[in-house]
Amino acid sequence: MSDPRPQVDAHEGVFLVGVRCNSCDHPMATPRPMCAACGGEVVEARFGPEGTVYSSTVVRIAVGNRTPPYSLAYVDLDAGPRILAHLAGPRDEVAPVASRVTLVESADGDPIVEVLR
Amino acid sequence: MSVWVTGAGTSHFGKQPTTSPAELAWEAIGEAMADGGSAADTQPIDAVYVGSVFGEPGVAMRALQGYALTGVPILTIENACASGTSALHEAAVAIESGRYERVLVLGVEHMSALFKGPIIPQQTDTEGRTGLAMPSLYAMEASRWLHEGRVTTEQMAAVSVKNHLHAMHNSRAQYRGDYTIEQVLASPMISDPLTLLQCSPISDGAAAVVLSATRTSSRDVELLSSAQRAGGAWDHRSPDVWGYQLIRDTARAAFEAAGLSPGDVDLAEVHDAFTIGELTTTEALELVGEGEAGRCAHSGDTALGGRLPVNPSGGLLSRGHPLGATGVAQVVEIVWQLRGEAGARQVERARVGLVETMGGGVAGVDGNACVVALLRSNDSKGL
Numbered sequence: 001m002s003d004p005r006p007q008v009d010a011h012e013g014v015f016l017v018g019v020r021c022n023s024c025d026h027p028m029a030t031p032r033p034m035c036a037a038c039g040g041e042v043v044e045a046r047f048g049p050e051g052t053v054y055s056s057t058v059v060r061i062a063v064g065n066r067t068p069p070y071s072l073a074y075v076d077l078d079a080g081p082r083i084l085a086h087l088a089g090p091r092d093e094v095a096p097v098a099s100r101v102t103l104v105e106s107a108d109g110d111p112i113v114e115v116l117r
Numbered sequence: 118m119s120v121w122v123t124g125a126g127t128s129h130f131g132k133q134p135t136t137s138p139a140e141l142a143w144e145a146i147g148e149a150m151a152d153g154g155s156a157a158d159t160q161p162i163d164a165v166y167v168g169s170v171f172g173e174p175g176v177a178m179r180a181l182q183g184y185a186l187t188g189v190p191i192l193t194i195e196n197a198c199a200s201g202t203s204a205l206h207e208a209a210v211a212i213e214s215g216r217y218e219r220v221l222v223l224g225v226e227h228m229s230a231l232f233k234g235p236i237i238p239q240q241t242d243t244e245g246r247t248g249l250a251m252p253s254l255y256a257m258e259a260s261r262w263l264h265e266g267r268v269t270t271e272q273m274a275a276v277s278v279k280n281h282l283h284a285m286h287n288s289r290a291q292y293r294g295d296y297t298i299e300q301v302l303a304s305p306m307i308s309d310p311l312t313l314l315q316c317s318p319i320s321d322g323a324a325a326v327v328l329s330a331t332r333t334s335s336r337d338v339e340l341l342s343s344a345q346r347a348g349g350a351w352d353h354r355s356p357d358v359w360g361y362q363l364i365r366d367t368a369r370a371a372f373e374a375a376g377l378s379p380g381d382v383d384l385a386e387v388h389d390a391f392t393i394g395e396l397t398t399t400e401a402l403e404l405v406g407e408g409e410a411g412r413c414a415h416s417g418d419t420a421l422g423g424r425l426p427v428n429p430s431g432g433l434l435s436r437g438h439p440l441g442a443t444g445v446a447q448v449v450e451i452v453w454q455l456r457g458e459a460g461a462r463q464v465e466r467a468r469v470g471l472v473e474t475m476g477g478g479v480a481g482v483d484g485n486a487c488v489v490a491l492l493r494s495n496d497s498k499g500l
Contacts, residue, residue, distance in 0.1 A: 004243045004480075028352075030243055036350045036481065055264070055358075057256035058309045059248060064237045066248050074257055082353040084244045084480070094309050097264035110247055 003109050006030055006083055010105035013049065018081055020045035029081040047080030049103040051113070054082060056095040075101055075113055088114035120209045120340040122492065123219075124152035124327035125449040130437035131291040132229040133321040138173070141323040142180035142225045145442075149221070149325040150184075153333055160329070163217035164190040166208040168200030168224040169441035171231055180225060180323075197476025198390060199345075200224065201324065201444030202488035206345040208328050218330045224445035225323040232319050244480035252316050254478040255391035256308035258358040263310065268396055270310055272411030274301035276392040277314045277434055279420045284431025286462035291320055291437030315392040320437030324445035326452065335495060338455045341469075342374035343490040348483030355483065357401075360475055363484040364401035368473070371489040377469065379403040382425065382491075384454055384464045385471040386447035389432040398473060399427060402489070421462060429454065429462045444474040444488060455494035468494045 006029040007017045018029045023040030027047055035042050056073040059066075071087035073095040087095050088104055095101065101113035126148025128141040165186055167177040177193045196203040201224030208220040228236075235252065238245030262268040275298055284293035296314060304313040328340065348363040355362065372378055382404060389395035396410035404425060405413045413419045419427040430436050430450040433443060451470035453459045470492045476485040 001241065004241055004246050006243065036352070037354075054353075055257040055260040057253050057260055058306075059250055059253050060306050060308060061235055061250065061252070063235055063248060063250040064240075070248060072247070072249060072253060072257075076353045080353075084247045084249055086248070094260075097260060 004030065005109050006111050008103060008106040008111055009046070014103045014105060015046040016048045016077060016080065016083065016103060016111065018045055018047055019043060027079070027081045029083045047077045050116070051075040051077035051080065051101055053095045053097050053099050053101055055097055058092055058094050071095060073101070073113065083111055085111040085113045088112050119332070120212050121329045121332050121337040122326050122340055122448070122452050123329045123333045123337050124149040125452040126152055127289060127324040127446050127449050128322050129289050130320055130322040130439065132319065134229050136321065138176050138225050138227040139180040139183055141227065141321060142223055143183055145323040145325040146184050146221070146223065149327050153327060160219050162186060162189060162221050163219055164211065165221045165223060166204035167191065167193045168196070168202070168204035168444060169193055169226055170195055170197060170200050171226065171228065171440070176225060177223070180223070186221065196486035198388065198440050199444055199474040199476035199486040199488050200441040201446070202448070202472060202474040202490060203345055203444070203486055205326070205445060205448060205490065206343040206488055209340055209343050212328055212330050220328045221325060222328060222445055223323065223325045224442035226439035226441040227321045228319045228439060229321050242480050244478070250308060251478065252308040252311055252391060254359065255393050256311045258397055259310050259393040261358050262393065262397070267408055268393070268411040270302060271298050272415045273310070273315060273392040273396065274298040275415040276389060276395045277301045279414060280389060280428050280432040280434045283421055283429050283462060284435035286460065287431050287436060290431045290435050291318055292435045293431065311391055311393070317390045317433040317438035320439040322437055322439035322442045322446065324442045324449050326445060326448055336456050337495055338452045339493045339495065341377070341491040341493050342371050343488060344370035344374065345486060345488045346370070347486050350481060351483035352481065358397060360477065360484045361397055361401045363487045364398055364473065364475060365403070367487040368402045368489045371491055375491040377491060381469050382471045383467045383469050384426045384429060384451070385473065386428055386430060386432070386450050387473040388475040389428055389434050390438055392434070394475070395427060395432065398475065402471065402473060421464065426464045429459065429464055444472070447472045447474060448490065451492050455492060
């Protein structure tokens, strides 16, 4: 089965490979048959690498086969979609809301961001 | 056309590994069927609507055949945590449209055999696969509201204190306790900033109500309206935290259909799967003003004896949260309250009650489903 997570391309720079609507320009993190906003045609598009943290948490319980703790954030990529990403660095550190972050290379299929200092 | 709740019942709530889903359902159905007036007892059940999330396949028929409920249409609905109230909504619409006269609504869920820890999110979901646990979905709401200054950690903890205290008067609740805000905040961190005592448990349970097109006794409670919606897109354009807009839109539809406004509500059972959920929900329902939910929970406004008691049963946090059963259990609590049969947790002058259930969390949408229902006591002719 295909991996439902957003794909990150780190070959030349780091970008999230999603789709954008040809009609209304709405950006989406994952491929789909039509635009989530207007039903228009979508084409592959690249987003990021920088964005802003909308909200964040540290998961401290074992969920499935993941090892806690791990840090998660909803990130609004600049002119791009909101994605759920893991945070690089200490696994028990909460990303401050509104902080600036940048995509780094994925690990095990998870999108990862690090806080810009 | 009116819809009347003529019978209501539940099982015990809690981890009940030696009790089958059918046995849980039988406790609830038995109480609901024996609850109606004598006129109701002789009427046949025309159809059964069942809410269940994790099944198993055939859970409805396996339970219902034990109660001789066979040979009628049976439909099982999965709408995440709003499955039970989605079943209620569809049953009510079926009665209003004249399709059926008398319908049983059942919610049933047996979770303790499925999960040793938290619910494992669906691995086909974008965010589930990325590791977003259910508590984290709500932790993200809390994170955002803390950042916006719309709530404090103490106000969130106050919801847990209140609902655990309410459950002291509910013998069927899974948990109860007289905690302090400090104790709630000092319990183990689950997903920052939500601590253990701010999270609903894994539960087994069932609940049932009988809906009728005709009033059968003076104890019947009128289902004034119900509304059921699925969320629109939730993304970078959304002005509110996850679920907020869906709850508000669903509530407005329910109020409009009932010809009531939030100010008419005397008590509510709402979706407090996590403490922050009760706060975002009471604001989205417009039961309290914007930015007021945390203060209302902390000051006692939403406690038993307060201006607008919320979750007098103990809520999902304390009664427990067997997903498919939850919505129907909320309805049962409101029925008991509106009849004046809620014992030590009775809300004074309860005439109009609200039920809200919220199901999530498929990535990209503002909720899988939300249901808001309004019920009125039989003797409130003055409204």
